Amino acid sequence: MNRYYLYLVLLNMLANVIIFVPKILIEYRYKGAVMGILIAVPIGIVLNYFYTKTITKFPEQGLPEITADSKHRWLKILHLGGFQIIWFSAGLITLIGFIDILSRFVNPEMPKLSLLAIYLAAIFLIIQLPTDRVMYILEIVLFLNLPLIGFIIFKAFTNEFLSWDSILEVGTHIFERPSLKSIAAATYCFSGYANLIIFNRVIKGKLKNWNLIVIFFLGLVNLFTTFLIPIGFHGSDGAQQYLYPWISTSDSLRLTYSPIERVIFLFLMFYMSITLISVSVHWHIAFELLKGTFKEKVSNKKNWLVLASFAGCSIVGVIFLNALLLDKLTVYWMIVRLGFEIILVGSFFFWARRRTT
Amino acid sequence: MAINQVQSIKDSLKNKIRPAEDVVFKEFHTKEKYIEALYIKTISDETIIQDKLLKPFFEISSPDLFLDYLQSSPLVISFESEQKSLDEVIKGTAILFYQNSIFLFDSKVDRNNSVLDTTVETTIQGPQSGFSESLPTNLGLIRKRYPQTSLNVESTTVGTVSKTDVMIIHDAMRADPDTVTRIKQFLASIDVHMFQTGEQLLDIIKKSNRALVPVMLVTERPDRVAVNLAAGKIIILVSGSPFAVVLPTVMKDFMSSMEDIYQTYWVTKFLQILRYIGFLTSLVLPGLYVAVTSYNPELFRVQLALSIAGSRMSVPYPSFIEVLLMLFMMEMLTEASIRLPKAIGPTATTVGGLILGQAATEAGLVSNIMIIITSSVAISNFVIPINAFSFTLRIMKYFVLALGTLFGLVGVVVGFFMLIAYMVKLDSFGEPFLTLIQSKPSKE
Numbered sequence: 001m002n003r004y005y006l007y008l009v010l011l012n013m014l015a016n017v018i019i020f021v022p023k024i025l026i027e028y029r030y031k032g033a034v035m036g037i038l039i040a041v042p043i044g045i046v047l048n049y050f051y052t053k054t055i056t057k058f059p060e061q062g063l064p065e066i067t068a069d070s071k072h073r074w075l076k077i078l079h080l081g082g083f084q085i086i087w088f089s090a091g092l093i094t095l096i097g098f099i100d101i102l103s104r105f106v107n108p109e110m111p112k113l114s115l116l117a118i119y120l121a122a123i124f125l126i127i128q129l130p131t132d133r134v135m136y137i138l139e140i141v142l143f144l145n146l147p148l149i150g151f152i153i154f155k156a157f158t159n160e161f162l163s164w165d166s167i168l169e170v171g172t173h174i175f176e177r178p179s180l181k182s183i184a185a186a187t188y189c190f191s192g193y194a195n196l197i198i199f200n201r202v203i204k205g206k207l208k209n210w211n212l213i214v215i216f217f218l219g220l221v222n223l224f225t226t227f228l229i230p231i232g233f234h235g236s237d238g239a240q241q242y243l244y245p246w247i248s249t250s251d252s253l254r255l256t257y258s259p260i261e262r263v264i265f266l267f268l269m270f271y272m273s274i275t276l277i278s279v280s281v282h283w284h285i286a287f288e289l290l291k292g293t294f295k296e297k298v299s300n301k302k303n304w305l306v307l308a309s310f311a312g313c314s315i316v317g318v319i320f321l322n323a324l325l326l327d328k329l330t331v332y333w334m335i336v337r338l339g340f341e342i343i344l345v346g347s348f349f350f351w352a353r354r355r356t357t
Numbered sequence: 358m359a360i361n362q363v364q365s366i367k368d369s370l371k372n373k374i375r376p377a378e379d380v381v382f383k384e385f386h387t388k389e390k391y392i393e394a395l396y397i398k399t400i401s402d403e404t405i406i407q408d409k410l411l412k413p414f415f416e417i418s419s420p421d422l423f424l425d426y427l428q429s430s431p432l433v434i435s436f437e438s439e440q441k442s443l444d445e446v447i448k449g450t451a452i453l454f455y456q457n458s459i460f461l462f463d464s465k466v467d468r469n470n471s472v473l474d475t476t477v478e479t480t481i482q483g484p485q486s487g488f489s490e491s492l493p494t495n496l497g498l499i500r501k502r503y504p505q506t507s508l509n510v511e512s513t514t515v516g517t518v519s520k521t522d523v524m525i526i527h528d529a530m531r532a533d534p535d536t537v538t539r540i541k542q543f544l545a546s547i548d549v550h551m552f553q554t555g556e557q558l559l560d561i562i563k564k565s566n567r568a569l570v571p572v573m574l575v576t577e578r579p580d581r582v583a584v585n586l587a588a589g590k591i592i593i594l595v596s597g598s599p600f601a602v603v604l605p606t607v608m609k610d611f612m613s614s615m616e617d618i619y620q621t622y623w624v625t626k627f628l629q630i631l632r633y634i635g636f637l638t639s640l641v642l643p644g645l646y647v648a649v650t651s652y653n654p655e656l657f658r659v660q661l662a663l664s665i666a667g668s669r670m671s672v673p674y675p676s677f678i679e680v681l682l683m684l685f686m687m688e689m690l691t692e693a694s695i696r697l698p699k700a701i702g703p704t705a706t707t708v709g710g711l712i713l714g715q716a717a718t719e720a721g722l723v724s725n726i727m728i729i730i731t732s733s734v735a736i737s738n739f740v741i742p743i744n745a746f747s748f749t750l751r752i753m754k755y756f757v758l759a760l761g762t763l764f765g766l767v768g769v770v771v772g773f774f775m776l777i778a779y780m781v782k783l784d785s786f787g788e789p790f791l792t793l794i795q796s797k798p799s800k801e
Contacts, residue, residue, distance in 0.1 A: 107652060107765050118764050122775045129782055132789075136781050139793045141774065261658035265766075272770040 002211055004203050005052070007138055008281070009192035009215055013222040014149065015278040016189050017246045018097045018271065019090070020330045024185040025227045026239050034174045036182030037223045043183070044190025045216055051193050051345050052207045054352045055200050062131070062198040064292025075351060077293070082344060083197055084289045086337055088310070091282035093330055095119060096317045098275040100326070101244060106268055112318050119276065120311050126280040127287050128303070132202045134284050141277045148270045152263060153225060155253055162232040169236045170228065184334035189219050189226075191341060198285045243323055283310060360457055366439055367454055370395065373443060385411065390420040394462070396451035402466040405432070406451060410462060420456065427453070427460055434461040444520060470494040473599050477577055477744055483619040487577040492522055492596040495579075499526060499592070499601075502583035507531075513544055515595075516552030522596035523552075531589035536786050540591055540604055543786075555595045555602035559745065569752065571745040572785035574606040581615050605785035607792075612636070614742035635740035640754050640776070642734050643680050644761030644769040646727070650676040652765030664726075671721035677762040679723050683731040684758075686713065688751070691735065 230245035253263035436459035449465035469490035741747035760768030783790035
């Protein structure tokens with residue numbers, strides 16, 4: 001089931017647009033973002049490699065099952081608790097960011113909380129499903145949306161207003177000293193592997209190495225597309241002025257013969273479902289890990305308590321975080337995430353090696 | 358069996374069956390022997406009794422030889438218990454009291470055994486006849502189309518009052534044994550008074566008895582049953598119903614017509630894609646119309662947005678009322694045309710569809726574009742080959758419409774994926790209802 005693994009990585013690559021990755025990269029375009037991307041690719045691949053290698057030793061098991069009989073309690077709590085927070089906050093940032101986008105571009109007159117309400121309803125429906133069913137939904141969503149994103153990217157690259165000069169200009173800053181922030185942001189595209197922490201349950205058979213090659217190319221193309229297309233459209237200086245560079249970029253595209261003339265609506269409709277499933281996947285993981293930390297079986301009441309706290313966090317987030325603040329927070333969150341990921345992959349790798357030998 | 362025991366059983370049986378016009382209790386005598394028979398003549402085939410029982414009775418003179426005849430006749434089952442005999446009598450079996458033994462003589466009349474034409478799942482080419490309403494005939498039809506010795510037929514009864522005969526048919530070589538036991542458990546757990554047809558199972562399968570999406574396929578085509586048997590599915594036949602139930606069923610089965618086999622490859626692919634587009638159109642279009650006209654008219658290019666707004670100019674209320682009004686009319690029309698006699702049917706559609714639609718736009722009650730949307734929703738709804746699923750679709754679109762009304766474009770997209778998630782959540786006897794790549798159940 002190698003394709004499931006690719007879906008998970010691909011999902012993160014697609015969702016990076018919402019979680020401010022292009023914004024961060026474009027901010028550092030003269031200050032090492034290009035080099036940052038080039039460094040992020042090997043880091044991402046190495047993390048992918050070690051994590052998949054390790055987790056393949058435990059076929060069809062999620063982390064709660066793997067660590068069920070572990071004696072290292074602190075390690076277990078670090079893993080379960082740490083990933084919980086990371087994935088919950090990843091979902092939260094994506095959700096709050098996208099609610100903000102929706103209220104800016106689609107429903108400006110509607111209160112943000114009612115937009116949040118419908119998203120929470122759908123997300124709660126999905127995260128309570130068994131893991132394999134979440135995977136099936138992800139597959140359907142990607143199947144319905146990938147042709148669309150392919151089309152949009154094709155339209156973007158073939159657009160006559162895409163200024164290759166601007167792109168090349170940014171390219172000349174390749175030898176700038178890379179900044180940590182841009183590296184952290186760029187590695188987010190590769191961190192879909194960490195979804196395996198729960199989704200390994202549905203993966204049958206070994207994960208083969210050619211996946212890594214696919215991820216390498218996908219990631220490279222994805223990062224440069226995310227980073228350079230907005231620059232190509234808005235100019236190397238102008239791109240910085242947008243809070244959501246990609247949304248504004250898609251609004252610069254025009255389909256001459258289609259009934260829907262403005263690509264932004266196609267793009268937003270496509271991201272409505274991608275965000276939905278991305279948040280659901282992340283929160284499903286947080287939810288399952290939380291279930292895993294409890295020793296006994298989780299009762300229905302506790303379930304609802306957890307969901308209510310998820311809802312509470314997102315309501316608070318939507319009320320108190322505006323887009324600028326969220327953007328600033330996300331930058332630091334990215335760095336924390338990268339550090340955490342390295343620690344977790346490393347400790348999991350060594351723990352698993354000691355255990356199997 | 359002792360004589361007094363037989364006598365007591367005879368008396369108790371006679372007491373338990375209320376005297377009615379058609380209950381027959383008769384003694385037949387010859388010089389050497391006599392026999393007593395108890396049966397209900399309206400549900401028993403009296404020619405069978407005449408040919409297979411009375412003729413030999415009068416032809417075979419020796420009592421012992423006649424006992425041998427009875428014991429070796431394939432129509433005769435030996436007595437087991439009083440309750441079982443009662444159950445059999447009210448289904449048309451005759452009870453025979455001969456010497457010191459009791460026999461059950463199978464004289465059930467087989468009515469309604471003519472094979473019907475398909476009326477629900479029609480195809481242009483391929484077999485045209487469906488099932489009959491008689492259980493043995495239906496089983497025969499299946500056996501004829503599926504000549505395999507591994508075909509396994511088990512029978513049980515469902516319904517506390519109706520005691521309907523139900524047959525579970527599967528190919529022992531292909532069907533998943535777990536699924537078979539699960540289905541048997543399910544049938545045994547059913548608690549209803551009247552069980553008339555397999556469609557009732559659609560609701561019974563849910564604990565709450567309230568289902569939206571059918572998770573089993575009800576078909577009237579023997580060829581579909583045969584194809585499904587070969588695919589390892591399990592068939593339930595219900596006595597008195599010309600429909601068979603196919604289990605487990607996934608969404609792909611609901612979207613496939615038998616014609617898919619009878620057409621060329623590309624035609625089939627085209628038709629299948631057409632059906633999925635129809636599904637999508639019917640589900641999303643009403644909600645999308647509301648979302649686009651009331652929330653985001655800038656979605657479409659200017660000319661189109663203007664022409665939609667222009668056609669809505671005379672409409673004095675918001676778009677969702679317009680949509681609800683028209684959909685409501687359309688549902689009425691659909692319902693009415695099912696109920697109407699065939700001769701008046703076309704009139705209703707003409708009056709309702711053409712004249713009413715025309716008049717409604719001219720009176721400024723609904724917009725022209727709304728009429729187009731309503732009719733395309735209605736038409737694409739009927740593209741779904743399996744009736745039960747197309748009815749489900751009729752309801753599901755209101756969910757999308759409601760969310761589209763409340764939340765605009767977001768509501769339509771999220772509502773659509775909520776429905777997808779709901780369908781993914783369902784499973785039909787252990788098989789997920791909706792996945793992108795529906796893999797065949799593997800057997801090791």
